Amino acid sequence: MFGIDIGVDLGTANVLVHVKGKGIVLDEPSVVAIDSLSKKVVAVGEEARRMLGRTPGHIVATRPLREGVIADFDTTEIMLRHFINKSIGKSPFKRPRVMICVPSGITSVEQKAVIEAAERTGAKQVYLISEPKAAAIGAGLDIFEPSGSMVVDIGGGTTDVAVLSLGDVVTANSIRVAGDKFDEAIIRHIRKEHSLLIGERTAEEIKIRVASVFPHARHEKLDIRGRDMISGLPKTVTVESEEMREALQETVDLIVAATKSVLEQTPPELAADIFDKGIVLTGGGALLHGLDRLLQQELLVPVHIAHDPLFCVVKGTGIALDNLNKVSRSLLNKKTTSNVVQV
Known part of the structure; x- marks a missing residue:
């Protein structure tokens, strides 16, 4: 079977998978349990999460992603392969196109690790898209118009703040606070x-x-x-x-400061658009009680929580895969390898 498109929100806390034609088919914790004696995987996802802090000494439940990036390459590959197989079934003939979300501040080395992990699961082609762009698309913002849109995506490991216009990021900041x-x-x-x-x-x-x-x-x-x-x-x-x-005040202040910094660096015309339309919050952190009100008070800009903020990023990957002609020029990994494209 060919032509399978998969969007993956490879999050520090959760992995979500979107399959073209089916929607979101998987939402599980980014946790892998490994037997340190036999080196075998005991559980992945929700089953492994239930083991956190409750396992015998020889079974270690770990989170292979930290602060939005891969901390343990081999375990991440195992986890990603498990979730992709669970989403589309295991078959040597199923070689999907995979789009993976990454923080906007990711380094080239960290990008390469994500790409290699995806390629080793059998992906036919790998695309990387920045999380704030995917979040904005998934939240229903028309980022392809010549008008400023601002999104604050607060995940498990990173907070990505970006102003977008004409399908690309104009100014952005990514902090490992979430x-x-x-x-x-x-x-x-x-x-x-x-x-x-x-x-x-x-x-x-x-x-x-x-x-x-x-x-x-x-x-x-x-x-x-x-x-x-x-x-x-x-x-x-x-x-x-x-x-x-x-x-939580000290931690939240860092997110407020990062958002303020991006707003201050935004060109005046786009800033005016944002003052009219407001800032959209996505990611699990958007649900932190009172955060929208605090940002609105500190920035003096309307702040809205996206509909289904937890799913905006993975929904955005699905929409981006359906509109590759519009987003491909701004994918992250265009020049990495012949079968890897950055959006």
Whole structure:
């Protein structure tokens, strides 16, 4: 079977796969569990995520992507091959065209690692597209018009901020501060203020159910359990929204500063368009309570959360693959190899 087009949002926290004609067919955590004794893969995706922090010593559940880029090449290849096979079936005759999203600040070495990992899964042709461009397309912005559009894509490992016009990025900034850093900030705060050790999953639950980054915008409480640093025994404490705002302030300020920097570098005519249309937030981080209001207050520009922000990037890859004639001139890896194209 030929002519299969696959869009992949290769995220630090989750991998999403879009198959042409079928839509989004896979959304699983970017986690692989490996038996360190036999060196065999035990589980991938959701099954592996459930093992995080709960495995015997010889089974290691890891996330092979860190801060938006490949930290463990071999494990990433295994994970990508597993997800592609799960999405389209395993067959030597199925050699898809694959478009993968990467952070706008990715280096050439990091690009090469992504390309090689995709090629080794059997891809017929590999395309790279910058995450903010895919996010903008997936959010429904017409970036091919001679008008400025601005997107802030907050994923698990990176936040990508970009102004786009005529199908290309005009000005952009990518910082390695996003959902994972929110979790780390919460863990640090709980350890410092409550002498309690908690894991990533508890931190994420706090972020979703309690946290807010805009003053007095939310009034939730949550009882959490962890290990007391003094006694070493299980302990329960209660956390509140305003406390979490203080815990997250320093991290969120970095995202505000990055967004402000891009806006300040934007040509005046395009900046005027953005003041009219507003900024669109995409990615899982867009759902952080109060972030849209905080950005609007700090930047004095309307800020909107995209519809289905978690899926904007992967939807954008699918649309981009259907419109390669429009986007191919601005793909990232045009000059890399004969079967690799950058969008």
